[in-house]
Amino acid sequence: YxxxxxxxxxxxxxxxxxxxxxxxxxxxxxxxxxxxxxxxxxxxxxxxxxxxxxxxxxxxxxxxxxxxTEEFWTLTLPENLFAQTTQLTDWRIFQMSQIHAKTHA
Structure with a gap:
């Protein structure tokens, strides 16, 4: 920055x-x-x-x-999200994106 x-x-x-x-x-x-x-x-x-x-x-x-890449979004990231606990980076970023988009439960 x-x-x-x-x-x-x-x-x-x-x-x-x-x-x-x-x-x-x-x-x-x-x-x-x-x-x-x-x-x-x-x-x-x-x-x-x-x-x-x-x-x-x-x-x-x-x-x-x-x-x-498309492969990252369709394969790698979903696999990482499935395999991770809620304390890891990918899951936290997913949660932030849901909150930002106002689609969180």
Whole structure:
């Protein structure tokens, strides 16, 4: 968020949208689960490189699309939700989405 705010041409709405999508993608896919510092450092480097090339919006869109595929939504996530307890990340995100959509029981 802070990098985007300080170093990009994105307006506040774009920054908020990208940040929310990125946080959800990383939480759902457990992107920073193993060796989080290494993955995080790589992501920061790629963000900076793509910003220099004016390809940052495309980078975010492509990275999120590559991680949140149709297979992820139809197979991986449902399996994770079925296998998890109510204390784990995917379940909590599902609950938040239900509350946000006002469809919770």
């Amino acid at each position: 802070l990098y985007l705010k300080k170093n990009t041409y994105f307006n506040n709405d774009q920054i908020e949208k990208i940040t929310k999508q990125w946080i959800l993608m990383t939480a759902l896919t457990k992107r920073y689960g193993s060796s989080p510092e290494t993955v995080f450092d790589r992501d920061l480097r790629l963000i900076a490189e793509n910003n220099e090339k004016n390809h940052l919006a495309e980078f975010f869109k492509e990275t999120i699309a590559q991680n949140l």
